[in-house]
Amino acid sequence: MTNTPPARGAELLETRGLTKVFGSLTACDHVDIAIRKGEIHALLGENGAGKSTLVKMLFGSLEPNEGEIVWKGERVRISRPGIAKKLGIGMVFQHFSLFEALTAAENIALSLDDGAPLSTISAKARDLSKAYGLPLDPEAMVGDLSVGERQRIEIIRCLLQQPDLIILDEPTSVLTPQEADKLFVTLERLRDEGKSILYISHRLEEVKRLCDGATVMRHGKVVGRCDPRKETAASLARMMVGADVKLAESTPISLEGAQELLGVCGLSRKPAGPFSMALKDIWLSVRAGEVLGIAGVAGNGQGEFFEALSGEVLQESADAVRIRGKSVGRMDISARRKLGAAFVPEERLGHGAAPRMRLSENLLLSRHATDWFAFLRFGRIGVVREGAVQSAAQRVIQMMDVRKSAPDPEAAALSGGNLQKFIIGRELDRQPTVMIVNQPTWGVDAGAAARIRQALIELARAGSAVLVISQDLDELFEISDAIAVMHNGELSKPLPRAEATYERIGLLMGGAEPGHVETREIA
């Protein structure tokens, strides 16, 4: 690891003192980064480290306040994405920008300026997909495609412009391990052809495996450059976080004879819209003391499943969901909460919390039904006891170490990690018997994530049932006692932690016969 700026000369792209300021926040502070020709270069950093801002400046979506970009030895000003494309910089975004009601080829055509006929584009796309091992049917409707396939469209769309530099933003966050392997082969082939790739990630193992060089950012600054192959995952993590990262400690326990607290029996749900997933005959049981993890690639029905469990959407049959032995399929979210269940949805702002409301008001949001005796007076008139709500909010803030700038700030003023700590703490504070969490640490920095995971394990060990839906396999392996996989709206049988491996879970995530794991030969 060195801190000297890279030597000049053979670089394809170089930035010098690139700075971007948003109000009082310096998102990028004099960033120097250099990418050689024919290199896969990793850009590492936690959420909020300034990676996205840097990349947006390279792609012309943001203009720097200061500093310069040097492309093939010449200073350039990239004021909009069109210019970046002309120069030969292509980008594959983390959140795809595809129209679901159009075909793959039509989506590609939309982003090309030359007005080529659709058939030509289809043919070109098909050629590229063969050449780079990215199987794709250009005539397929995007809405019908898996996330991995959609990513291929984005990559092919990018390749069609024949870029010299391809920027990939967290490309594997939506892929199964096997799909990720295929992507790496493609990327290596591109590198061998002399193209450069800027690979943004916080997954250290894959960076170690794939990348030739890495630049690490923290708090908007470059804090290190290294050859990732010479580092360990732990040393990379230390560079990223600035401190050692603790893993959550989970001691295996015996669930022999433990009582079922959450049961799902043959839950099915029709798709709510043309692009949402149907749930198909889901069975599940979570016992007291257990953390059950649900893995799966994004968009395979996890959101729909969460809504069904929480009671935001009711079931047709009361027996489809049982909480503490009581059939709650026809009960709304407040009634389920009163039975001791707590819910943490995936989206923090706008679902788990109202962005423009204060933390204390957001505490009331999910607790008014269960804690009315503490938070309300005069029965049906329901006058809010400000003081009681305030002190409960402060209790949660202290318990979870929520960092904030004002005594009781608006939810939107908190960073993602701190808000998530508050939202989880808000539920933990009432000692729920059943806790259902969707993506507990998505976009949360490592320190906060470790704290949240530890809290979930402790809740389970204290006798509650915890269900964690996550796309982060590492997380599930860290905290779960058993892992089930959701694919295409179906749920596999849970594999006990001892039997679960990345390979087996990965195969299930890719759609290998849910429900029949135990009889399957695992390659």
Add this chain to the structure above:
Amino acid sequence: MRLELVKRPERSKLFSALSPLIAFGLTIIAGAILFSLLGINPLTALGTYFIEPITQVWQLHELAIKAAPLILIAVGLAVCYRSNVWNIGAEGQFIMGAVAGSVLPVLFPETIGWWVLPLMLVMGMAGGAAYAAIPAFLKARFNTNEILTSLMLVYVAQLVLDWLVRGAWRDPQGYNFPQTVQFNPSAVLPELFPMSGRANAGFLFAVIAAVLVWFMISKTLKGFEVRVLGQSPRAGRFAGFRINRMIYFAFLLSGALAGLAGISEVAGAIGQLQPTISPGYGFTAIIVAFLGRLNPLGIVAAGLVLALTYLGGEAVQSALGVSDKVARVFQGLLLFFVLGCDTLINYRIRLVGSASAAPDVPAVVTTAPTVEAAR
């Protein structure tokens, strides 16, 4: 060249609070320009418009009479707009409240008793609420756009009133004028201070309603529900609140208050039904609601300001020979500047050079996720 609105990271607290005052100041300036273009000394005109109408005690009574319906309606609308329910049809609910409340004094003019007036008020509120229930039902059941349905129902209400006073409810001894009988004394709202002017209990209702709704919004769980569902419906659903129930609540409450305003107007200032019973109170109240920042207490102040624009319009017409439609101009200016100030508090303007104004397909495509998110 192109103008773009860019969201500010933070709203300025100071300017949020000052915004109504700035808007009022800008309205005065625009009004001064307007009067000088008409060839009238702007100082004289503004004095006649804004100051003269409130120099004597009886004029303050007139101000209260005009302000009462504006405040009553706007307080209800504040609940609607805070909960993201866009009731534009308060004018119709006002009229239907007046009609429903007038059933008793028009069809049974001989009825006398202490209970007549309270019953009329209750029927007025019920009438307004029932009329507001129509767009509420359509929205909750069929997801129709309540802005359109509630607005269109205004014209229906106006025509129903017109039909009644020209037809079935016309005063037989009224020399064929399109109006009902004069209400008997026990059907007329008492005046507050009969010695000094004719302001009636309607203003009292308005202030009481404002205080009650303020308490409801800021102190109770119901008010919390209103705010959460208005700001982020998904979080509201997560909290266990039901959007459809809120649609009914907001419409029925604002309809009842508009109905109360309607019956108070005919049982107070007018004393009978006639083809036109409102100089557009239901629409002006929208301005009042926003000028009062959707806060019931702010609405009391805003209601008085807008009432003044009506009185000022009459004053400049009689003193300077300017059409009293100038009141509408001032109201429009005020709403324009209030909304303008609010927009500039939340957004800043960015000039985009003509180079980037050229259609940039990739840029358009990359905005697709925001469109998705906005849905």
